Amino acid sequence: MxxxxxxxxxxxxxxxxxxxxxxxxxxxxxxxxxxxxxxxxxxxxxxxxxxxxxxxxxxxxxxxxxxxxxxxxxxxxxxxxxxxELVHPRATIGPETTLGPGFLAHAGALVSSGVIAGVHCQVHYNATVGHDCVLADRVTVLPGANVAGAVRIGTGVLVGSGAVVLQGRSVGAGAVVGAGAVVTSDVPPGVVVVGSPARPR
The missing domain is CATH 3.40.50.20 (Rossmann fold)
Incomplete structure (x- = not known):
């Protein structure tokens, strides 16, 4: 506190x-x-x-x-x-995880072990962030999204509701992963991707 x-x-x-x-x-x-x-x-x-x-x-x-x-x-x-920072009592934060100042975690959020999150990140209801992910500053993971292990997410990225980012991928700064999208390959900075597999809009 x-x-x-x-x-x-x-x-x-x-x-x-x-x-x-x-x-x-x-x-x-x-x-x-x-x-x-x-x-x-x-x-x-x-x-x-x-x-x-x-x-x-x-x-x-x-x-x-x-x-x-x-x-x-x-x-x-x-x-x-x-x-x-505000972390709901029904959120789960794994060991060896570092949360930057301003972190906000809703009920049901899971941030696994070995995660590094920058300043003012948000993980919303029932969203998950897998082991060893790196979230740069001001990343937003909306409800029900699933970010798998060892993903790197750039500054200001929005991961939409119900989206999935597969293991080891990277999402460049300022990109948007649309609701329900499935990211199977790296997303360049500033690009909006939608669909399954996710492609630029």
């Missing part, structure tokens, strides 16, 4: 899910941080502009879009907040 005071950046659906994880962990969320919804209340919590969060508090960015996550995290870091 990092800081005692925790803020969730993003007051949309992903933010509410992050609140659920925090509550399951026994953590207290002080408020949501969201410029667009500042002044509202969501699930009984205030929504503040990020500039009102106190320096030294912990935060998680609960937004699926990796580029938005990058910008908001940089802003919060600049304000003196500290990236925290």
């Amino acid at each position: 990092w800081g005692e005071e925790l803020y969730v950046a993003g007051a949309g659906g992903a933010g509410r899910e992050a609140l659920d994880i925090a509550l399951a962990c026994g953590r207290t969320v002080a408020a949501f941080l969201d410029d667009f919804r500042a002044g509202e209340k969501v699930r009984g919590l205030r929504v503040l502009p990020p500039s009102e969060a106190p320096a030294g508090a912990g935060y998680v960015v609960a937004i699926a879009d990796a580029s938005v996550r990058e910008r908001l995290a940089a802003r919060l870091d600049g304000l003196g907040l500290i990236p925290d």
Whole structure:
């Protein structure tokens, strides 16, 4: 556990899910941080502009879009907040696995042994990340996706719901693996792949 005071950046659906994880962990969320919804209340919590969060508090960015996550995290870091992590009690994290600051794991997520994850990665409901995978910064693995062992996933990659990335493959930075796709060969950076086997869209 990092800081005692925790803020969730993003007051949309992903933010509410992050609140659920925090509550399951026994953590207290002080408020949501969201410029667009500042002044509202969501699930009984205030929504503040990020500039009102106190320096030294912990935060998680609960937004699926990796580029938005990058910008908001940089802003919060600049304000003196500290990236925290939220791992649901019903998630499984294997031994000898390193989770970067800002990591978010939903219920049913499994991150196997020997995994290295960069900053602000997310593994959603019932998604799996196999042994010895390397996830660069801001990787998002959506519900039900299966990333097999020894896969390398580049910065900002989105692995869609129900997708499969086979053993030993690599997915380049900024690529998108579409929902239900089966990745049987390496995916170049910035490419969107769909289908089984996955091919560029």
